[in-house]
Amino acid sequence: MKWFVGHLGQVGDLLVTHALLAVIPLIIGVVLAIPLGWLAHRFRWLRTPLVVSTGLLYTIPSLALFILMPLVLGTGILDPLNVVIALTVYTVALLVRTVADGLASVPDEVIQAATAMGVGGVRRFFTVDLPLAVPVIAAGLRVAAVSNVSIVSVAALLGIAQLGSLFTDGFARNFLDPIVVGIVACMLLALVLDLVILVGSRLLTPWTRSGAAA
Amino acid sequence: MIALREVTKVYPGGTAAVEGLSLVMPTGQITVLVGPSGCGKTTTLRMINRMIEPTSGTIEVDGRDTASLNPGVLRRGMGYVIQGGGLFPHRTVLDNIATVPLLLGWDRRRARSVAAEQMERVGLASGLAKRYPNELSGGQQQRVGVARALAADPPVMLMDEPFSAVDPVVREQLQDEFLRLQAELGKTIVFVTHDIDEAIKLGDQVAVLRVGGALAQLAAPAELLADPADDFVADFLGRDRGYRGLAFTAAPDLPIAPEPTVVLGADGDTARLTAAGRGWLLVVDQADAPLGWVQPTQLSGAVTRETLHRGGTVATVGGSLRAALDAALSSPSRRGVLVDDDGRLVGTVRAQDVLTEIEREPQRSPS
Ligand SMILES: Nc1ncnc2c1ncn2[C@@H]1O[C@H](COP(=O)(O)OP(=O)(O)OP(=O)(O)O)[C@@H](O)[C@H]1O
């Protein structure tokens, strides 16, 4: 506890970096996953290859991916870009299927009604399909957010500073306090992100809160 | 006018949903497409607004081949009520209804105010405007579907089983309101149903389709009942065709007998005196509207609501032969109650006299 009070500023900095490293890939990941998920939904023959290949990406161990990134991108080993891109890959891996499922959850008669009224193409996607897929996409996003928070800490092994550094630091000095503080901060961060997404999705989907059958 | 000429639709996989269908749907009238499940009703409807392209044949709307029109523009000019409602779950009632006006580029305020008018027109309380569809009853949802299709005042309405998802009482109410609305609006309506009674009630003309999408018969409802083209149509029309056909014949000058009455609340002695030995006595309210029958000899006190027998139906003078006959048959006294347009008692009629009138009717022949 004394250690924590003494290192408040440092823990705060690490927390902010950690949050950014987790959230930025999340946002880029959603933006990329929406068109990919749409492709998987729209062209049935694309679904299996897309979902399987992006799913496979998720099985690459994170440490390996962090180490591979500089080789692929030509970045320095300490460049945070490695983490951002690696986590974007994971986010996309998780969300392509979710987006495709979300779009598939839109009731057919709603789509037919939109078409019958002359709402088509891009307009229909953004005004009907996507808003109705939000609840499913948000659920996937919550999983991705929590997963990102935990994977970011692995990057400490490469020397990229964030909350994970508290683990490596505490472990190296055989000192428990930073480890405990790191774990608690990670959990809090994950909880807060989860809550933000939950509240955001509720705000975007007022219709799901009302009525008997949502 | 919508004209289908030799329209055929074969789905990939070889299902012939519609085959060689030629059909003219006159402007300002209700054409009902009716037939068993899978006979191609929805397919036909969707070929009209090009949600489905015909395999062969042409469809013209007011003399223009729809194949030459932009599908989006075509669809915005045709209200469509979809089987099962198809309301947007994420939009309020008002915004659902305002969909097409907004697409047409009206400003938001005007679109909303027109949507509010439509709500009133279809009998939706204005308090429902801000609700989401899942906060409405089935009947209310159907009304929103109709209001949404009407919103931009399209000359053509395509309606796919718009009233099928509600219970019979609500359905009947919606049908009556629909007819009242159509009398006011005079749209060209193509109405799909698998319910023959609905078809007969609503249609100016009824097209009966067979599985495979061929036209079995096209006729006005009365003619359909009187003269089914073949066994399939006759079977599909079902029983009691003669009786149901009477709904389309006005009862002209039935011999109407005056009927002695008591006002609700009268005492038993007055009732017995008025009845003068008849078994059943008609009870009316202060405005002379019939309420039901009583048996004066069974009365222990005054004529109250609890003592009333309400089994009898009431027919309007100048209404159909069916209504007059039913009034007589359903009355415990066998005297059918007739009222004027304001619901006031005119007199009673006997089944016998209605039958005499029916026999006097010239045999209807297909036109
Ligand atoms: N997209 C499709 N692909 C292949 N076959 C189809 C398709 N849509 C409909 N069909 C077939 O075409 C036939 C007519 O279908 P349609 O939906 O027009 O029937 P319907 O008369 O509206 O039936 P219902 O009363 O059940 O709504 C059916 O045999 C159906 O299985």
Ligand SMILES: [Mg+2]
């Ligand atoms: Mg159908």
